[in-house]
Amino acid sequence: MKRADLDWGNIGFGFKQTDYNIRYAYKDGKWDKGVLSTDQFIPLHMAATSLHYGQEAFEGLKAYEQKDGSVAVFRDVENARRLKRTCEKIFMPVVPEAMFMEAIDRVVDANRKFIPPYGTGATLYIRPLVIGTGAKVGVSPSDEYLFIVFVTPVGPYFKSGFKPLTLIVEEEFDRASPGGVGDIKVGGNYAAGLRATFKAKSKGYADVLYLDARQKKYLDESGPANFFGITKDGQYVTPESPSILPSITNMSLVEIARDMGLNPVRRPIPVDEIFDFVDAGCCGTAAVLTPVKSITYRDRDAVYCKDDTPGEYSTKLYKKLLSIQLGEEVDPYGWVRKISLTDPIEG
Ligand code: PLP
Ligand code: COI
Numbered sequence: 001m002k003r004a005d006l007d008w009g010n011i012g013f014g015f016k017q018t019d020y021n022i023r024y025a026y027k028d029g030k031w032d033k034g035v036l037s038t039d040q041f042i043p044l045h046m047a048a049t050s051l052h053y054g055q056e057a058f059e060g061l062k063a064y065e066q067k068d069g070s071v072a073v074f075r076d077v078e079n080a081r082r083l084k085r086t087c088e089k090i091f092m093p094v095v096p097e098a099m100f101m102e103a104i105d106r107v108v109d110a111n112r113k114f115i116p117p118y119g120t121g122a123t124l125y126i127r128p129l130v131i132g133t134g135a136k137v138g139v140s141p142s143d144e145y146l147f148i149v150f151v152t153p154v155g156p157y158f159k160s161g162f163k164p165l166t167l168i169v170e171e172e173f174d175r176a177s178p179g180g181v182g183d184i185k186v187g188g189n190y191a192a193g194l195r196a197t198f199k200a201k202s203k204g205y206a207d208v209l210y211l212d213a214r215q216k217k218y219l220d221e222s223g224p225a226n227f228f229g230i231t232k233d234g235q236y237v238t239p240e241s242p243s244i245l246p247s248i249t250n251m252s253l254v255e256i257a258r259d260m261g262l263n264p265v266r267r268p269i270p271v272d273e274i275f276d277f278v279d280a281g282c283c284g285t286a287a288v289l290t291p292v293k294s295i296t297y298r299d300r301d302a303v304y305c306k307d308d309t310p311g312e313y314s315t316k317l318y319k320k321l322l323s324i325q326l327g328e329e330v331d332p333y334g335w336v337r338k339i340s341l342t343d344p345i346e347g
Contacts, residue, residue: 003347004113008120011155020110026145047135049142055132056187057086060285063108063124066327072336078248086184091141103149125154157286164293164305165206170196174213182243197223219269225284226250229277230313236264249283274302279311289318
């Protein structure tokens with residue numbers, strides 16, 4: 001199949017229409033077999049629980065054209081597991097792992113002409129979502145659901161790409177609280193974060209760095225990504241908190257860091273420690289690893305890059321992660337799962 005003619009090197013992180021999405025409906029206690037659809041719209045009852053009571057969950061992962069021309073996804077089983085935890089927590093039916101992975105295989109293959117070519121920096125972003133579709137007026141879970149997966153080619157989430165970005169701690173806003181739903185991927189967390197991100201961006205920062213909502217003493221995460229710092233003695237430290245999303249990218253970097261001898265640790269990180277780090281980064285599927293140039297906290301800046309050169313540790317970690325995702329080096333962890341395509345992509 002001939003590849004779509006897009007300006008692959010200059011794609012931003014936005015929605016680009018592709019040919020198909022896949023939809024599975026849940027009714028009478030079971031999921032159906034799923035259909036590929038060309039429709040970009042969903043017929044939805046105005047009283048659907050997703051619209052009123054936030055029964056909505058999503059995931060984000062990527063398919064990569066690898067160096068040898070094959071196509072692979074990165075740790076999709078972990079996205080399936082996280083979606084399971086999310087669904088359980090907001091009383092939605094679980095999407096079985098096998099169904100989740102089958103949906104990815106089918107929708108990636110159906111849209112194979114939109115998989116960006118190796119070497120362009122673009123990837124195929126995969127966005128699974130589950131929504132309550134049943135009508136309810138009282139607060140209770142729906143009886144009916146839809147699991148949809150769409151794909152869209154993307155470039156870097158932060159405009160800078162692999163260039164250091166600036167963060168600010170906006171203490172007046174919280175994204176999530178302990179005991180709430182900050183540790184699962186529901187849309188409401190992002191709505192809660194809009195004000196803080198908007199404020200940070202209006203001041204010229206790329207995004208916010210949240211503190212724990214209870215004490216405002218410890219680091220949580222950034223709006224769309226986890227956070228890590230590198231201590232003076234070369235240790236990878238990343239926040240342990242009940243209100244952050246367990247990032248699959250971060251989980252992977254922790255293993256890579258361990259194998260690089262960076263002695264990674266997850267622990268509560270007092271905000272003042274930002275002034276002691278020698279390097280720092282944001283990490284996530286969309287953000288990949290974006291180095292942090294500086295963090296503004298109250299009236300001080302913690303600065304990690306003197307100019308726009310990414311830190312030494314961020315660079316090493318980024319290169320290793322990306323070369324596994326792109327099949328440039330052997331994946332010793334078993335993170336990469338090949339997708340078989342109906343026919344080869346040309347061009
Ligand atoms: N934290 C938040 C709030 C996110 O939205 C994301 C993106 O999914 C992440 C962290 C990173 O998670 P992952 O690496 O699994 O994409
Ligand atoms: C992802 O990294 O996949 C996310 O879901 C982050 C999102 C805010 C774009």
